[in-house]
Amino acid sequence: MKVTVKFFTTLREITGKREEEIKSLGDLTVDELLEELSKKHGLRFTDYVYDEAGNVRSYLQFLVNGRSITTMQGFKTRLREGDSVAIIPPVGGG
16 A cells, blocks of 8 residues: 655655655554654654654644545544645644
8 A cells, every 4th residue: 555645844854855655565544654654754753743642742733635634533544545644734823
């Protein structure tokens, strides 16, 4: 299975990529995808995505094919072949 992950701002700097194709032998949930990305990109990625308790930081948003995972099954949302996952950082402004 292949999914595309899109990175923005800080995560783009951490990974050095705008997007990345992730291949998996089996199905993945959003949670499992984040674990794979954390292993691949190391401590800086992990510290940005997870808090000290190991929970995904609440200010990050995750979209699968343009839909927020909060309208799906959250981090247990199952990904399918060809899905696109965007990790959206907080937006500032004024």
